[in-house]
Amino acid sequence: MKLSKGYRIFQVFNLLFMLIIIAIMLYPFWYLVAQSFSSQKYIYMGEVSILPKGFNVQTYKAVMSERQFWIGYKNTLIYTALGTFINVAMTAMFAYPLSKKRLIGQKFWIKFAVFTMYFSGGLIPNYLLVNSLHMKNTIWAIVIPGAISTFNLMIMKNSFEAIPQELEEAASIDGMNTYGIFFKIIIPLSVPIIATMILFYAVGNWNSWFSAMLYLDEKKLQPVSLYLRGLIAGATQTSDSVTMSSDAQAQIASNIKSTTMVLTVLPIICVYPFLQKYFVSGIMIGAVKG
Amino acid sequence: MLKQNKNLKPAALAAALALLTGSLAGCGGESISSSSSAETTSASSSESSSQSSEFKAGDQFYATEPLKLTMLYNDNPSYPISDNWIIWSEIAKKTNVTLDLVVVPLSDFEQKRSLLISSGEAPQLMPKTYAGSEVQFIPSGVILPVSDYVDKMPNYMQKVEQWNMKNDLKQIMQKDGKYYLLSGLHEKPNANYSYLVREDIVKELGMQDPNTYDDLYTLLKAMKTKYPDVYPLSDRYSGKNMLGIVASAFGVCAGWGKGDYKVFNWDTEKFEYAPTSQNYKDFLTYMNKLVKEGLLDPESFTQTDDQAIGKFSNGKSFVISTNTTHAQEMLKTMESTLGQGNFELTQIVPPIGPAGNYISGSRLENGIMINSSVAKDPRCDEIFHFVDWLWYSDEGQTFCKWGIENVTYKTVNGTKQLMDDVTFNGINPTGTKDLRKDFGFSNGTFTYGGSQELKYSLMNDREKAFQQAVFEKREVKNVDPPVLMDEDQREQANMIVTPLTDYVDQMTLEFILGTKSLEKDWDTFVSECKAKGCDDYINMCNQVYEETKDILNK
Numbered sequence: 001m002k003l004s005k006g007y008r009i010f011q012v013f014n015l016l017f018m019l020i021i022i023a024i025m026l027y028p029f030w031y032l033v034a035q036s037f038s039s040q041k042y043i044y045m046g047e048v049s050i051l052p053k054g055f056n057v058q059t060y061k062a063v064m065s066e067r068q069f070w071i072g073y074k075n076t077l078i079y080t081a082l083g084t085f086i087n088v089a090m091t092a093m094f095a096y097p098l099s100k101k102r103l104i105g106q107k108f109w110i111k112f113a114v115f116t117m118y119f120s121g122g123l124i125p126n127y128l129l130v131n132s133l134h135m136k137n138t139i140w141a142i143v144i145p146g147a148i149s150t151f152n153l154m155i156m157k158n159s160f161e162a163i164p165q166e167l168e169e170a171a172s173i174d175g176m177n178t179y180g181i182f183f184k185i186i187i188p189l190s191v192p193i194i195a196t197m198i199l200f201y202a203v204g205n206w207n208s209w210f211s212a213m214l215y216l217d218e219k220k221l222q223p224v225s226l227y228l229r230g231l232i233a234g235a236t237q238t239s240d241s242v243t244m245s246s247d248a249q250a251q252i253a254s255n256i257k258s259t260t261m262v263l264t265v266l267p268i269i270c271v272y273p274f275l276q277k278y279f280v281s282g283i284m285i286g287a288v289k290g
Numbered sequence: 291m292l293k294q295n296k297n298l299k300p301a302a303l304a305a306a307l308a309l310l311t312g313s314l315a316g317c318g319g320e321s322i323s324s325s326s327s328a329e330t331t332s333a334s335s336s337e338s339s340s341q342s343s344e345f346k347a348g349d350q351f352y353a354t355e356p357l358k359l360t361m362l363y364n365d366n367p368s369y370p371i372s373d374n375w376i377i378w379s380e381i382a383k384k385t386n387v388t389l390d391l392v393v394v395p396l397s398d399f400e401q402k403r404s405l406l407i408s409s410g411e412a413p414q415l416m417p418k419t420y421a422g423s424e425v426q427f428i429p430s431g432v433i434l435p436v437s438d439y440v441d442k443m444p445n446y447m448q449k450v451e452q453w454n455m456k457n458d459l460k461q462i463m464q465k466d467g468k469y470y471l472l473s474g475l476h477e478k479p480n481a482n483y484s485y486l487v488r489e490d491i492v493k494e495l496g497m498q499d500p501n502t503y504d505d506l507y508t509l510l511k512a513m514k515t516k517y518p519d520v521y522p523l524s525d526r527y528s529g530k531n532m533l534g535i536v537a538s539a540f541g542v543c544a545g546w547g548k549g550d551y552k553v554f555n556w557d558t559e560k561f562e563y564a565p566t567s568q569n570y571k572d573f574l575t576y577m578n579k580l581v582k583e584g585l586l587d588p589e590s591f592t593q594t595d596d597q598a599i600g601k602f603s604n605g606k607s608f609v610i611s612t613n614t615t616h617a618q619e620m621l622k623t624m625e626s627t628l629g630q631g632n633f634e635l636t637q638i639v640p641p642i643g644p645a646g647n648y649i650s651g652s653r654l655e656n657g658i659m660i661n662s663s664v665a666k667d668p669r670c671d672e673i674f675h676f677v678d679w680l681w682y683s684d685e686g687q688t689f690c691k692w693g694i695e696n697v698t699y700k701t702v703n704g705t706k707q708l709m710d711d712v713t714f715n716g717i718n719p720t721g722t723k724d725l726r727k728d729f730g731f732s733n734g735t736f737t738y739g740g741s742q743e744l745k746y747s748l749m750n751d752r753e754k755a756f757q758q759a760v761f762e763k764r765e766v767k768n769v770d771p772p773v774l775m776d777e778d779q780r781e782q783a784n785m786i787v788t789p790l791t792d793y794v795d796q797m798t799l800e801f802i803l804g805t806k807s808l809e810k811d812w813d814t815f816v817s818e819c820k821a822k823g824c825d826d827y828i829n830m831c832n833q834v835y836e837e838t839k840d841i842l843n844k
Contacts, residue, residue: 041626044600068370127409213402217392219371226395230367233397254596 029265036060036259043254059259069260072224079212079223080205083143087201088194090147091156096182098153099160110157117150123214130215141215142208142223152200159193160186195278199271206268228264231257345671347444351679353386353672360413362406363391364399364735368726375730380694387676407432414667415677416659417735421462424471424659428464429777434660435468442671443678445686449475458653458769460842465774467841472658472677474738476745479651481760483531486602486612486620489634491516499636501763503539503576503643506609510585513608521587523580524607526598529591531611533577533798537564538650538767539643540573544798547650550787551794552831554770561773561831563824565794566816572644577802588803603627612637614753618716621752637756639763648767649760655738680736684744690736691748693729706747716750773831774838783830786823793822 003011030050035043039054047053063069097103098110121129126145135141163186171181187194209225216222345351365371371393382388392413394402400423406412407427416433427433437459440446450456455475462469491513492499500506513522525532533545542564543553553564564570580586587607590598602610603624612620617637624633640649658681664673680686692699692706699706708714713721714732725731732748746754775783797815800806806815 039626040623044596044623044627045604046597046600066370067372123405124409127405127411131409131411213395213398214405217394219365219393220373222393222395227367227370229397230365230370230395 032258032261035255036262038255040253040255059255060263063256063259063263068219068227069224069263071220072222072227075221076206076223076225079139079142080202082139083205084198084202086143086147087149087152087205088197091149091153091197091201092187092190092194093182094148095153095156096160096186098157113148113150113153127214136215137217137221139221142211143205145211146208149201149204152197156193156197159190163189192278195275199275199278202271203268224264228260231260345442345444345675345678347448348683348685349444349679350685351385351675351683353669353676355386357385357387357669357672357676358390359387359415359673359676360390360392361415362403362413362417363393364396364418365393366396366734369724369730369733370727372730375728376694376697377690377730377733377736380689381680384689385676385679412661414661414664414673416661417681418656419471419659420656421471421473421654424462425464425780427659428470432662433470434662434665435466435470436472436658436660437463437468437470439660439665439674440472442674443472443682445678445682445684446472446475449682453477453653455653461652461654461769461772463772463774463842465776465838465841470659472660472681474655474657475682476653476655476739477742478761479649479653479766480655481649481651481757482613483535483611484640484756484760485532485638486610486617487636487638488605488608489636490632491608492636493634499638500641501639503536503641506641507576507580507585510580510609511583514583514585517608520606520608521601522585522607523590523609524587524593524598524601525590525611526593526595527611529611532590535640535649536577536643537570537573538648539641539645540569540576541643541645542567542570542573544570544573548791548795550783550791550827552770552828556768561770561828561835563819563828565798566819566824569644571808571812574798574801575808576643578804578808581803591799591803599623605633614749614756615715617752617756618750621716637752639756639759642764647764649764650767650769652769657738681738684741687737687740687744689731691732691740691744693725693731698725698729698731714748716752717748771835771842773834774841775834779830779834783827786827790819790822790824790827794819 031048034048034050034052036059037052037055037057038048039056039058042048042053094113098106098113100106103109120126130136130141130145133140135144167185167189168181171185176184207225209223209229212221212223212226213229216226363371371391378389390413392406399418403412403416403419404426407430410432412432424433440450450459453475458475459469459473462471462473464470487499489499492509495509495512495516497509497512498505500509510522513520523532527546530545534543534547535545537544538547541553543549543551544564551564552561554560555562577586581588587593587601598607598610599620601607603620604627610620614637617635621635624635642648658677660673660677664670667673680690695701697709698712699708701707708718708721708725710718711721712723712725712729713719714725723729726733731737746757749757797806801808801811801815
């Protein structure tokens with residue numbers, strides 16, 4: 001097959017253009033990696049750009065020897081694993097009935113869910129609620145309140161709607177009840193969308209710090225994201241009066257910051273390529289109906 | 291009948307009086323308070339002062355029964371909290387009190403504190419509250435007017451008395467004549483911020499450390515002549531420290547010290563609006579001159595602190611704002627960038643300007659808010675005694691700062707020294723254990739204020755030299771009196787002040803950077819300030835000040 005000249009020129013430029021975009025996207029990450037391997041001296045001199053300067057792994061050793069970092073890491077793993085499981089299970093179980101026209105009040109339930117996208121109880125009522133449910137300082141305060149994201153719920157509902165009704169009818173003629181259909185027919189057919197949901201939720205759970213900040217008062221329960229936030233936000237916070245003691249500011253060296261960032265995002269970046277093939281098809285399924 | 295009535299009267303009066311004193315002193319149960327105890331200065335160290343109602347200054351506090359207190363804890367990433375810190379067990383051992391902590395990261399401290407207070411979940415003690423931020427919680431009644439309870443705090447009273455702090459405390463007074471924050475008390479103001487100067491360059495030029503702002507200009511000019519391609523002064527903290535101390539030297543306010551841009555004229559006893567004054571114009575003219583002649587890096591106001599540190603530590607600038615802690619860190623950084631022996635640093639005494647040989651400084655530091663629930667607590671007295679002992683007694687302050695004798699420090703010939711393997715703030719740089727990170731002492735939540743002697747005791751030589759030089763050469767300016775507004779007045783004032791302050795902030799930078807001309811645009815600026823209501827605001831302040839003079843002078 002012979003490609004036209006114009007098409008080949010287009011391909012060259014297209015490739016170049018995409019490479020530039022990749023470079024723009026990747027550079028901030030790469031810069032962090034370079035910084036994390038550089039010595040503080042060269043970072044201050046502003047000489048670190050693409051390659052690490054004064055290459056060393058001392059910073060990694062220092063960060064990895066922090067006990068709190070690993071405690072946070074462990075917590076994050078637990079919260080992300082359990083949280084994502086709850087997220088996906090709850091979302092799927094809510095999305096499935098919503099996708100059925102025969103559900104009594106289907107429109108109402110959809111509106112009911114969408115309503116929460118625009119209106120919420122607010123910070124203090126939420127806090128009071130979690131507190132009176134005695135979930136404060138437990139893992140449940142992190143994994144339960146945000147169990148279903150309405151946006152993801154709608155994506156999942158659309159994807160369930162795309163599964164041919166006839167399959168379910170056949171199963172039901174063979175004697176399967178609703179639960180059987182859901183677990184044995186719908187779930188196995190929905191691997192792409194479930195993988196997508198896992199990715200969405202897992203990234204969200206991995207990065208989330210706000211609810212941990214609100215509901216976890218004990219350091220040993222706090223996730224690594226909060227630890228990281230402490231290093232970064234705490235250090236950039238400036239005092240607003242001269243009388244403020246110097247103690248109000250934390251000084252954290254920039255190589256420590258970047259090392260912690262690299263170590264924190266690494267696992268989630270590693271998961272991404274494996275889920276990404278589902279990701280593309282999963283999103284598409286949700287998008288095109290019919 | 292009549293006779294009976296007569297008999298009843300004194301009884302009723304006594305009952306009413308008792309009620310009154312009861313409600314004044316506040317605490318639920320017994321309220322035997324001895325304000326006279328503050329005068330017993332000599333430390334009568336009776337070992338077993340378990341009878342806490344007789345708690346006197348200098349006594350060791352020990353709760354009669356184990357006491358558990360909830361406390362907000364500000365977790366600083368420079369020394370992340372650990373359950374294994376010896377300070378916790380030692381507090382329990384010394385006072386029979388265990389602290390149940392609500393640990394909040396420094397980055398989100400204020401937000402979580404607001405949330406806890408608004409949701410009624412506030413802990414009993416809330417340290418590390420900066421003066422002014424307690425005001426928002428007063429109307430809700432969640433925090434205690436602690437001024438009604440200080441008679442339960444003999445050590446606190448003693449320090450207020452000895453250091454003559456009555457006037458200082460007016461700074462945090464509210465319209466009801468009470469204050470809601472137990473401030474950290476300093477014997478002398480915290481002289482912490484000024485400029486760090488490359489002493490080796492100063493010497494190279496054959497000059498001396500600047501004593502006035504004219505000297506500073508001359509020095510910067512000489513530096514620029516010698517090194518034409520550098521900005522001699524490139525500032526950090528977004529330039530706010532510099533603006534603050536330069537403005538103060540010109541008798542006005544800006545930057546960190548801006549407040550709402552009003553200054554008090556002690557001669558006329560009236561507030562004045564600083565930005566429209568001639569002094570403010572002089573201040574702007576001076577700053578603009580620095581920028582115009584390439585002496586001050588225009589990026590000073592926008593760059594991040596790391597960028598500024600980068601320039602200074604690589605010899606691309608020679609003067610930078612600093613506090614004592616950051617000066618120490620800069621020294622360490624530069625030993626890696628320029629190398630030891632290739633530079634010399636001095637933190638100079640803040641230069642003086644037209645306003646005279648003064649520095650401004652407050653003797654109050656952040657402090658403790660106390661939950662109103664404490665007043666109803668049957669062990670209210672003990673709680674106050676505990677706070678008093680830990681934060682305000684000499685012994686408690688020494689303990690929080692230094693730790694435990696023969697564990698973290700030792701006494702040699704009457705002076706305290708850190709143990710050889712314990713490092714802190716540049717002292718014992720080779721030590722393997724950190725006083726804050728590994729033990730929890732000198733912790734910002736427990737350590738503030740104190741006598742000058744105590745403060746000096748744990749400073750490195752540079753810090754000590756700087757502080758001594760400041761108090762030797764400069765006098766401390768009177769702090770402006772507070773304007774005791776009530777909630778409505780404050781709201782009304784904010785309507786004017788918020789947009790006005792934004793405008794002045796912006797114009798200040800434009801004048802300094804030269805995007806607005808001081809000759810052409812000054813009059814427009816003044817009239818715009820007036821149009822935004824600066825005169826109304828100042829009149830309001832003066833009126834409120836006149837009306838509340840008797841509360842202030844009580």
